[in-house]
Amino acid sequence: MSNDVHNSRRRRSTEQPTLKQVADAAGVSAITASRALNRPDQVNERTRARVLEAVERLGYVPNLVAGSLASARSRFIAVIVPSLANSVFIEVIQGLQETFEAQGYQILLGNTEYDLEREYQLIRTFLGWSCSALVTAGLRHNEACRTLLANCDKPIMEVMELGEALDLNVGLDHTEAGRCMARHLLERGHRQALFIGARLAGDYRAGMRYAGHREVFEQAGLAAPLLELERGGLDAGATGLERALAEHPGIGAIHFANDDLATGALLHAQRLGLEVPQKIAIAGFNGLPLGQHVTPRLTTIRSPRQAMGELAAMEVIRRLEGQRVLRRQHDVGFELLVGNST
Amino acid sequence: MSNDVHNSRRRRSTEQPTLKQVADAAGVSAITASRALNRPDQVNERTRARVLEAVERLGYVPNLVAGSLASARSRFIAVIVPSLANSVFIEVIQGLQETFEAQGYQILLGNTEYDLEREYQLIRTFLGWSCSALVTAGLRHNEACRTLLANCDKPIMEVMELGEALDLNVGLDHTEAGRCMARHLLERGHRQALFIGARLAGDYRAGMRYAGHREVFEQAGLAAPLLELERGGLDAGATGLERALAEHPGIGAIHFANDDLATGALLHAQRLGLEVPQKIAIAGFNGLPLGQHVTPRLTTIRSPRQAMGELAAMEVIRRLEGQRVLRRQHDVGFELLVGNST
């Protein structure tokens, strides 16, 4: 029953100095030291200097976990994408990351692998980290996700596409992009066009582009056949071309779901000695540098992916800082790049 | 002085249910509920079922921040790379991410933008999050970083290159890769080869490859000129080719620091009607799919980047789980891909 009882329970986690030790070294209270670091304008300039000196001398590293628990704010931003293998998401992440990092937010990156159940688990985990906001690629979520997101009272930003969003939304209209390219193909005189995509169940935005493409062709009284591949990438593009030639003999143009497929096909056409666009026209989507460097230059649609990430991050930050959000939805648009492949 | 004093201090952060509420609902103590979720084998099966039912019913989401503070462990892994724009790092991150995520670790991604001071700040922040381990791309750090890392008593994994590591190290020998390609060029009969890289101060691993290249050429009594560009990418490769032709008239081969540059040059050579490899031989580094799909196929060196990430993650996990680490250093090697461009 002596007063050293609670010494026996000691369990300092590390030997790192704590804020209390810094405060003692600077001759102030812990809360003043805390303010000196986090709200510099609330402490006297000379006090702050003493605290900073103590921080430096002791090699103090703030325990952000403790700070987050106490304040119930974490400066974490959850970012959830379906894949890291696709450079499209990487560019959006880059835009998000730069902007958030500059404002002192840390991204928590989650990869669903196109699995909505995994998305739910990731969101749970990220909410457990008291993230300040969530950014997801796309508008499709399962019921559980939707409930979780609707009840969590944090800014939710859905990027990539436009539509019925939960909260904030920055993206572009993929159906319209599909229409745009289809119209271009029609203008170029292609009456027989094939749309080729890969794993469209996952890449449903490509599916939306096909829907737009189909709409335009059918309104013109033309067929809009679809060919779905098992995989993406340059290789798959070559395969797609082979299959198109075999399965759709009369075809004059191929509208690929993305530039990787399209460029793979274009390079393969060269190897086969098939003239592009005379024998076969090829179009892509994304506006990757790759497609702009091959000969003939690829006709494609460029979307401002990095800018989309930046804008999304800025809107989230605006919301977090309590500023009024003017518009919940932003259309970042797209641009048709007419090359020599159509 | 009544006993409602501490009611006035209430500050529940959110309306989320807490573990205590789950425990009450299940008729057990908080610690039992905690164990039911985190150490299932330590509680009776029926008790656990009751707890899980309560979790489900209340929609409980564990507060990981509180858990980390209490246990001083966070399951965060800091991953620090110099850039996200370079697909090489993305692939390593992919390997790391998959492996860590599968074991329940969450990656904290930091981007130094090739700035060692930023690296120091990032490491401080990540240590503040009580990360379990740190993974950095590369062995170069400033003094402050080195001190911080040396004293933090967590597994440190340095990836990409091999050398004098702080702790664990998974990578490949870039100097040897440079030698390997140089020997290949010599075997092909190229006596006049130019090395072209971009921003070599940041991309010092490319500098190491140049050192290897130069060593081989100089030992053969030949010159090993260097041309440094301001930027990378396919465009820059084209620029590099132009400059090489103008500034080094006799040159017969160009050893590019990476495939982006090399492919950019190769495609540009086609536009110029310059035969590859007859008029000019072109070699790259990385083994990107891109270079393998152009005609002529690019001679390059492939490194197992995703596998490097996976192996690095596995070694870190092994260490974290207290298993004996057999080797602190792993050479993942590389592979010369001989195409038709040399």
Add this chain to the structure above:
DNA sequence: CGCTAACATGATAGCGCTAACATAGCGAAT
């Protein structure tokens, strides 16, 4: 000279969870 406002600092009490130790129950071994 008192009164107020603005500024600077401090004491206290948590944030929600888990480590460490404590206890209870039960079958097996002594």
Add this chain to the structure above:
DNA sequence: ATTCGCTATGTTAGCGCTATCATGTTAGCG
């Protein structure tokens, strides 16, 4: 019957920080 060891659960006391309220101190005013 006592002891031991094992499993299942509970009690207590923090982890390191910040929100909240309280207090002291100085300047400004009529």
